[in-house]
Amino acid sequence: MMANVKDFDAFWAEQNQEEIPFKIFGQTEYLPPSLPATMVLSMIRMGKEHGKKDLPQAEVLELAISIFGQGKVDEWSEKGLTVDQLTDLFDWAMEQYNPGNPQAPGVKGQE
Numbered sequence: 001m002m003a004n005v006k007d008f009d010a011f012w013a014e015q016n017q018e019e020i021p022f023k024i025f026g027q028t029e030y031l032p033p034s035l036p037a038t039m040v041l042s043m044i045r046m047g048k049e050h051g052k053k054d055l056p057q058a059e060v061l062e063l064a065i066s067i068f069g070q071g072k073v074d075e076w077s078e079k080g081l082t083v084d085q086l087t088d089l090f091d092w093a094m095e096q097y098n099p100g101n102p103q104a105p106g107v108k109g110q111e
Helices: 008-014 037-050 057-068 070-078 083-097
Strands: 020-024 027-031
Touching (some): 020 083, 057 070
């Protein structure tokens, strides 16, 4: 007798997976409906390496690319996006996934 196979592809397709819109440089862009697993794993690694202090700019860039995509980060950078603005975008995105959670990961460190 064959065991009942859980079909995650079908399960996930049935989930309400709405992208989260935001506007930057006059364009409406979208966050993915949930955080990419690679990003969460990177955040865990960075938390172990850096603790509660601010992340180095290279780490901020790595996290931003994992959520917004290399192409979008490059496009925005060419339009004048600063590191502080990228940090603001990332922190806002984390708030969208963890509303009201003061322990939600961000790049400015947790007091």
